[in-house]
Amino acid sequence: MIIRSLLDTDLYKFTMMQAVLHHYPAAQVQYRFKCRTPGVPLARHIDEIQGEINQLCQLRFQPEELDYLRGLRFIRADFVDFLGLFHLDAKYIRLRPSVEAEGEIELVIEGPWLHTILFEVPLLAIINEVWFRHADPADPPEGERRLRAKIERLRQAGGGVDCAIADYGTRRRYSRDWHARVVPILRDGLGEQFVGTSNVHLARTLGLTPLGTMAHEWLQAFQALGPRLRDSQAVAFDVWAKEYRGDLGIALSDVVGLDAFLRDFDLYFCKLFDGMRHDSGDPFEWGERVIAHLQQMRLDPRSKALVFSDGLDVDKVLALYAHFRGRCRLAFGIGTNLTNDLGPTPLQIVIKMTRCNGQPVAKLSDSPGKSMCEDEGYVRYLRQVFELD
Incomplete structure (x- = not known):
């Protein structure tokens, strides 16, 4: 089992999640996975990845973990109480072999923002670790x-x-x-x-x-x-x-x-x-x-x-x-x-939000290749609105 604690993630997931709870608890979102490293045949490990996701969704926050979060001055008591009832639910994930790129995977997360925001980091960590289990041995x-x-x-x-x-x-x-x-x-x-x-x-x-x-x-x-x-x-x-x-x-x-x-x-x-x-x-x-x-x-x-x-x-x-x-x-x-500097070449993988409340959203990166949006018409409109053309 790769992920053994729901705290095994980045702090900004909790800080954003708390703000979502307090301001936008009904928001609906979609995230998509992308491997920026070309030609990585992740689909051969899809059953193993799915198995790890299923185990991730069995985890709950433990009392000592909730006490730790409660001790952070910027974390509110009502948010910790919510986390005491929270678990990740696999029904919000669609994982399958890609129909567009042979050997690759399609991973989509879709559902309430409040209930999907914690998926990103552990899913990326799972995909990485499963891949490197079968890659060239590390030193x-x-x-x-x-x-x-x-x-x-x-x-x-x-x-x-x-x-x-x-x-x-x-x-x-x-x-x-x-x-x-x-x-x-x-x-x-x-x-x-x-x-x-x-x-x-x-x-x-x-x-x-x-x-x-x-x-x-x-x-x-x-x-x-x-x-x-x-x-x-x-x-x-x-x-x-x-x-x-x-x-x-x-x-x-x-x-x-x-x-x-x-x-x-x-x-x-x-x-x-x-x-x-x-x-x-x-x-x-x-x-x-x-x-x-x-x-x-x-x-x-x-x-x-x-x-x-x-x-x-x-x-x-x-x-x-x-x-x-x-x-x-x-x-x-x-x-x-x-x-991840032990010999094997690291993967460049990301999970990015692509829709919110049924509308496309985008990141217009200052680095080529880091932008990610499935609606090119929206990207053009976004650039026009922010006077980037």
Whole structure:
């Protein structure tokens, strides 16, 4: 059994889920799986994947897990009470061999947002681990050697807590057991430079800080939930701020591109949020433009955090740290490069929201190939509304 705890997921799933419970409990959504790595024959393992999904849907939150969540200051008592009754239901999942690409799979999640939001991360972790069970064998000693070499290079950067490192590797990890081995090595090797993990289960069992705020789906959903499409991004940030009242103040900047984000992220939001997260496009250009935007708003960028999380490796972290150090607060969320570097080539797999309340929604990424929407007409309309053409 791959997933053994419903806490074995990223914190931002719970933070978004709580906001959904309080503001949009009736919303209906659709998610779709995509493997960006070409020619991966996942369909040969479909029965094994389905078996793991069935076991996932037997899990319940345990009393000690609910107590842990209740102890997080931004988690409300009514949400924990709801989780005490919650379980994932396989009836919201459709998994079958793809009819469009031989050997691949079609995975669709469809149902109430409140009851489907927790599927994404464990499903991706399941698909990854099932695939690597049957792939070329990994070399754990070599993986640990690589990990310790990365830790040494990060320590030599000399930034300490100014070069904050977090584990963001749950979704594309090699395995559950390897992830549980990696995080204590990071904690012990990096010391105060290691600021926590996005994985709530590991944060609880290892005494670490759970990290995360919002994901793309939060802003995407408002394309269908908001009063006007043009205002959807601003409304999403406003509802988030009302829900968390100063907590969890890192805004995601790339759902409809950086240009549109900066137009919407006015002085009010610049003061309200603690920082911004980069997840697509050139990170150096992004950082320069965000800093310039803060300066234009007459705010000191050194009071704000820039969080980088797009396909990071140690070389990129060190280059970004050298470029931006002293100009803002810096944090780096590293995923696959920490939790799946043992020899076999990692998969590039995602699950993205594609519809909300029967309407298409989309992410217009600043990186080619990261956008995902099944309605090209809607994408053209979205680009027109946000003046991206």
